[in-house]
Amino acid sequence: MATTLPSASLPLEETTIQAESQWATVLRRFMRHRMAMISAVVLVVIFIASFLAPFIAPFGRDSIDLGNRFVLPFTPNSATGQIHWLGTDHLGRDYFTRLLYAGRISLTVALVSTLLSTIIGLVLGVLAGYFGGWVDMLITRTLEFVATFPLFIILLILVTVLLEDANLIPIPGFILSTVMWVTAVTREREAQVIVLVTVVIALLFWTGTARLMRGMVLSVREQPYIESSRALGGSHMRVMTRHVFPNAFPPIIVDFTLGLNGILVLESSLSFLGFGIQDPIPTWGNMLAFAQSYMFQHPWMTVVAGLPILFTSLAINYMGDGLRDALDPRMKL
């Protein structure tokens, strides 16, 4: 039974322990994730290209050139000799140029509404999970109620109402001007539609996140390490921020990436139905929707129009994976 403790035999030399902040560790681990890094680069390129569209676009966004309709990718313009890298549409507008501009709107709508809905879901989910009781009851019932809303129909009604009379749904002027600046749309009506679509999606999309977060918090809350922190005298606030939140959070990253993809596609479905943002303002969604009507005559159009959504979705998913793994010390990278 007798055992000698190894403490006596341990080398007592000065061990220099390089303290690395936790964020530095996460960053280092993330960098080691190859697909995530490639994806991060792809995303940054897409972002920069979209927001620098006026400077790098080879053609005008809406410049119609009926002599060059349905030009194939990598073909020079018959008049100027400038190359249409991704071809042209039914009005001879350059696809590459329009996709760049479209990114501004699509990415803004998707990012802002996903962020909003994730924040709403996080806060409500944590509150419901941590406090339980009537707080949980109230939030869960609201959540179930909202989850039954037919998202699409509500969006359609709201957009229709807005198009009828802009004053019915007041949107603060500074938000409109910000949106117009970010997305490079010129008409106020367009900006209103963008804001409306964003907010409505956010207000209806948070339920999944909230449910996920509530479940995670419920399970993390019962872990012995929560109790051990309480036993050391840790306050509710400390336990929440230091232990509950970090352990409950990671699935939200994946949820975020999935939500972002869903919203990118949702926006395209809206446009497809003729609501959402309309031609001539390009979005990835409405361009894809439009390309579909020429699917059999000019199949390359659908491919080209779908590329940005595909790459963005993939990149965001891989980044989410990488981030989740980097945040979990148990994962070997």
Next chain:
Amino acid sequence: MSDVEQIPTRVAPTQPAAGPMAATQSKPPDPILDVRNLKKHFPVKGGLLRRTVAHVKAVDGVSFTMQRGETLGLVGESGCGKTTVGRTILRLEKATAGEVWFEGRDILKLSIWHLKALRRDMQIIFQDPYSSLDPRIPVGESIAEGLLIHGIGTKQEREEKVREALLRVGLHPSSMQRFPHQFSGGQRQRIGIARALVMEPKLIIADEPVSALDVSVQSQVLNLMRELQQEFGLTYLFIAHNLSVVEHISDRVAVMYLGKIVELADRKQLFSVSRHPYSKALISAIPVANPKIRRQRIILEGDVPSPLNPPSGCRFHPRCWMAQEICRTVEPPLEEKVPGHWAACHFANDVAASLPHK
């Protein structure tokens, strides 16, 4: 059952001056913890309106005193409330009734603010060394957490304390930066001990600290705990269900059955002449590492009754082979049958005289 019955202080005429259940040692009694008639009832809710329909009496009137520097083993089968006793003492559970005096203050009545200060002096070692460490936080930070919460020392001083604690439990200081999953079960429990140790506590409640470990590692951890006890003058409330482990480490042992202490005595006394049929049955079930020795085992029949609705009289009577009529009606108080040996049985002396002995 009146409350007076359950407080052995009032029914201990043999030793009025020494306080309740003082260990019969040559040392002058120096109680560090005095638990009096502690109760913890969990409400059971049912029906449409979620009304309380019953109570699970997990701990139902437990009293004992601990001397500074001793190890009190608390044993009992699962569900008997021994863990709840530990948790209630630490106020991880809100007690239903009773008092817990720690160094002259009733813990259960302290405000949150005073309680926080007290948390320094009382630490807990958990059963599962893996799940009691946050998997996302480096071990060093987990150990330092208590120091941080109580605002002890600067960052360097805290790191130094953590380093010392790690060395003391036999781990390399470079472990600080690693994560819980990178350690073995025994190492993790050492981390759990270091975590308690770094606070320089007076009392450590060890809630089945070795039951999740390999047998080969159990003894290492137990011996480490004993060494630390001698070095720092720690007091242990050692909760376990493994009798040989308890016999190995305890000075005194309390046996719990269905929310109550049924016997409390010096380790040697309890294991040689137990004065409660339940303890006797438990001890007879300890396996002996010698196939030639055939011991007469006492096989208890039936299951532990539900703490929702404990039996009348002596709680053990439905399973007791010595039960008489009185056991069904009158609950035996926990009394000092011989100096230092407490038992809650009407026939304590008959039990002691009966076979088998260990």
